[in-house]
Amino acid sequence: MTRVNRRITLAARPLGMPKESDFKLVETPVADPGDGELLVEVHYLSVDPYMRRRMMDVPSYAPPVGLGEVMVGGAVGRVVASRHPRFQEGDFVESMNFGWQEYALSNGRGVRTVDPKLAPISTALYVLGMPGMTAYFGLLDICAPQAGETVLVSGAAGAVGLLVGQIAKIRGCRAVGIAGGDDKIAYMVQEAGFDAGYNYKTVTDHAAKLRALCPQGIDVYFDNVGGVITDAVIPQLNPLARVSLCGQISSYNATTPELGPRFLTHLVIKQIKMQGFLVFQFQQRMQEGMQQMAQWLREGKLVYRESVVRGVENAPRAFIGMLRGENIGKQLVKFAAAQ
Amino acid sequence: MTRVNRRITLAARPLGMPKESDFKLVETPVADPGDGELLVEVHYLSVDPYMRRRMMDVPSYAPPVGLGEVMVGGAVGRVVASRHPRFQEGDFVESMNFGWQEYALSNGRGVRTVDPKLAPISTALYVLGMPGMTAYFGLLDICAPQAGETVLVSGAAGAVGLLVGQIAKIRGCRAVGIAGGDDKIAYMVQEAGFDAGYNYKTVTDHAAKLRALCPQGIDVYFDNVGGVITDAVIPQLNPLARVSLCGQISSYNATTPELGPRFLTHLVIKQIKMQGFLVFQFQQRMQEGMQQMAQWLREGKLVYRESVVRGVENAPRAFIGMLRGENIGKQLVKFAAAQ
Numbered sequence: 319m320t321r322v323n324r325r326i327t328l329a330a331r332p333l334g335m336p337k338e339s340d341f342k343l344v345e346t347p348v349a350d351p352g353d354g355e356l357l358v359e360v361h362y363l364s365v366d367p368y369m370r371r372r373m374m375d376v377p378s379y380a381p382p383v384g385l386g387e388v389m390v391g392g393a394v395g396r397v398v399a400s401r402h403p404r405f406q407e408g409d410f411v412e413s414m415n416f417g418w419q420e421y422a423l424s425n426g427r428g429v430r431t432v433d434p435k436l437a438p439i440s441t442a443l444y445v446l447g448m449p450g451m452t453a454y455f456g457l458l459d460i461c462a463p464q465a466g467e468t469v470l471v472s473g474a475a476g477a478v479g480l481l482v483g484q485i486a487k488i489r490g491c492r493a494v495g496i497a498g499g500d501d502k503i504a505y506m507v508q509e510a511g512f513d514a515g516y517n518y519k520t521v522t523d524h525a526a527k528l529r530a531l532c533p534q535g536i537d538v539y540f541d542n543v544g545g546v547i548t549d550a551v552i553p554q555l556n557p558l559a560r561v562s563l564c565g566q567i568s569s570y571n572a573t574t575p576e577l578g579p580r581f582l583t584h585l586v587i588k589q590i591k592m593q594g595f596l597v598f599q600f601q602q603r604m605q606e607g608m609q610q611m612a613q614w615l616r617e618g619k620l621v622y623r624e625s626v627v628r629g630v631e632n633a634p635r636a637f638i639g640m641l642r643g644e645n646i647g648k649q650l651v652k653f654a655a656a657q
Numbered sequence: 658m659t660r661v662n663r664r665i666t667l668a669a670r671p672l673g674m675p676k677e678s679d680f681k682l683v684e685t686p687v688a689d690p691g692d693g694e695l696l697v698e699v700h701y702l703s704v705d706p707y708m709r710r711r712m713m714d715v716p717s718y719a720p721p722v723g724l725g726e727v728m729v730g731g732a733v734g735r736v737v738a739s740r741h742p743r744f745q746e747g748d749f750v751e752s753m754n755f756g757w758q759e760y761a762l763s764n765g766r767g768v769r770t771v772d773p774k775l776a777p778i779s780t781a782l783y784v785l786g787m788p789g790m791t792a793y794f795g796l797l798d799i800c801a802p803q804a805g806e807t808v809l810v811s812g813a814a815g816a817v818g819l820l821v822g823q824i825a826k827i828r829g830c831r832a833v834g835i836a837g838g839d840d841k842i843a844y845m846v847q848e849a850g851f852d853a854g855y856n857y858k859t860v861t862d863h864a865a866k867l868r869a870l871c872p873q874g875i876d877v878y879f880d881n882v883g884g885v886i887t888d889a890v891i892p893q894l895n896p897l898a899r900v901s902l903c904g905q906i907s908s909y910n911a912t913t914p915e916l917g918p919r920f921l922t923h924l925v926i927k928q929i930k931m932q933g934f935l936v937f938q939f940q941q942r943m944q945e946g947m948q949q950m951a952q953w954l955r956e957g958k959l960v961y962r963e964s965v966v967r968g969v970e971n972a973p974r975a976f977i978g979m980l981r982g983e984n985i986g987k988q989l990v991k992f993a994a995a996q
Binding site for chain 1: 935
């Protein structure tokens with residue numbers, strides 16, 4: 319019996335906001351694993367903002383996805399055949415390299431085993447995976463928030479942002495979030511325990527709003543968004559503030575170079591640190607981050623929310639929706655094998 | 658005998674580049690020190706870029722100089738009368754608080770004794786003073802340059818910039834400078850030992866020039882200037898680069914808010930740290946910095962150059978010339994008492 323692998327390839331490099339026609343569903347036979355390989359039946363695919371930049375043919379930390387190639391993406395699934403010494407049929411595994419497809423053939427590099435008894439396997443793509451580690455190290459390592467400080471998060475209802483605010487609360491900080499919807503603010507404050515938040519789509523005077531919600535100023539800013547929101551935040555930062563640059567989603571669909579107010583003088587006179595990071599730079603410390611996040615999860619100190627779309631064929635739609643900010647929490651695609 | 662104190666006060670808040678008419682020479686009687694005070698006859702005054710921002714009535718790390726008040730400034734001189742237990746007549750002393758005047762009355766706060774046998778007393782305003790510590794901590798503490806890395810300095814022929822490049826060389830780095838004059842580049846390379854440099858006034862394609870002079874990319878950028886130079890540098894930074902923001906002299910005379918290209922995505926994908934600082938934040942470690950700089954000076958590993966204008970009445974001209982980039986190295990004003 320030949321199984322069919324349905325996969326999503328990059329059909330065209332998007333101009334501005336991606337369209338469904340920038341992707342193509344392709345069917346190929348599922349290959350058998352060769353020596354040292356394993357075959358994974360994917361249950362959940364993660365769609366994340368970084369993928370938008372991987373679709374662009376510009377210099378970055380990794381080469382772009384080629385036209386006609388399977389879209390890159392982290393996923394979790396079950397090993398259905400293995401000729402790799404580390405993995406056995408039936409193991410649940412996660413990797414950033416499985417891609418947007420129902421079956422992934424892997425040489426085992428960057429693949430880790432996931433314990434389904436510890437937590438639902440989808441958490442390997444969120445709290446106990448890349449977004450969780452991004453929030454953990456991006457906040458704690460880069461910004462070293464101290465109890466009593468005010469931590470502001472942009473993109474605060476997204477996968478990473480929701481965790482950042484909760485970790486800030488665990489550390490005794492005031493957590494304030496910016497997001498694009500009243501439902502998002504309600505979730506953030508009522509469920510995730512943020513102290514305050516505001517819907518940037520209904521506010522014109524960001525500075526006044528920030529002053530009202532952060533009466534002691536802003537000590538830590540975790541930025542997922544950039545653009546006009548970050549422009550408004552910078553003058554409100556306290557002396558010795560720390561800024562963690564996780565993403566700049568507001569500019570990922572820009573089709574021309576964007577201008578903004580110059581702000582480096584603010585950084586000088588307020589002795590501010592601003593640092594960009596990729597979660598990979600904390601590779602050696604993943605164990606620490608995973609253990610801590612798992613403990614907080616068990617203790618009920620972290621809540622999380624998944625937005626789930628079904629079927630590999632709907633991965634482009636899920637991705638575009640995430641870029642448009644339609645989800646709260648982690649946007650996942652649940653494949654047929656998981657049903 | 659009543660001595661006369663000639664002092665320079667701020668007569669008007671400059672719009673754009675300061676003019677001599679923004680300052681006023683005022684004569685007052687020299688006061689006798691009261692209990693706990695000392696009177697200093699100033700020999701050298703330092704004029705520095707930070708003073709331009711202190712002339713502006715905008716929020717900053719310190720209140721602005723008031724209209725009619727003596728301009729702030731670091732100076733070195735001789736104690737001519739003391740009723741302060743720590744200082745005796747004849748001592749040489751330095752302080753950031755003496756200001757633009759021939760005689761300074763002080764309560765001793767922020768005043769340190771200078772040993773004239775160790776080095777010429779003017780070095781207390783340069784290599785063994787605030788600019789020296791700015792270069793030392795701003796480069797070594799914030800950027801941690803490693804042997805073999807490329808260190809780029811803007812404003813490289815100014816007081817701080819010339820020291821930054823030399824410290825980078827001592828640490829085994831490639832030192833490259835940007836400055837505004839062929840004579841400055843010649844001094845930088847031939848006397849101060851920089852590996853390379855270029856005159857930004859004669860270059861239109863900064864990116865090409867930077868690629869040619871920094872073939873391994875830029876690991877550390879020490880920025881005194883900002884503006885279009887920094888715009889050009891950022892895309893050339895290597896992954897994990899560190900940027901020390903010391904000053905933004907290109908914008909200090911701006912009369913309207915300035916726009917520039919957004920660049921935070923570069924910081925994210927290259928995991929770059931950018932940090933503003935003020936030398937005061939290293940107050941607790943000044944001894945360490947002073948001892949190291951003095952040792953390098955004794956060992957002949959650091960050269961320095963002073964540009965000297967004579968007479969307190971010419972301090973405004975010296976300051977404006979420094980802002981225009983007319984000096985190489987440290988701009989000082991030598992007062993009558995030192996002749």
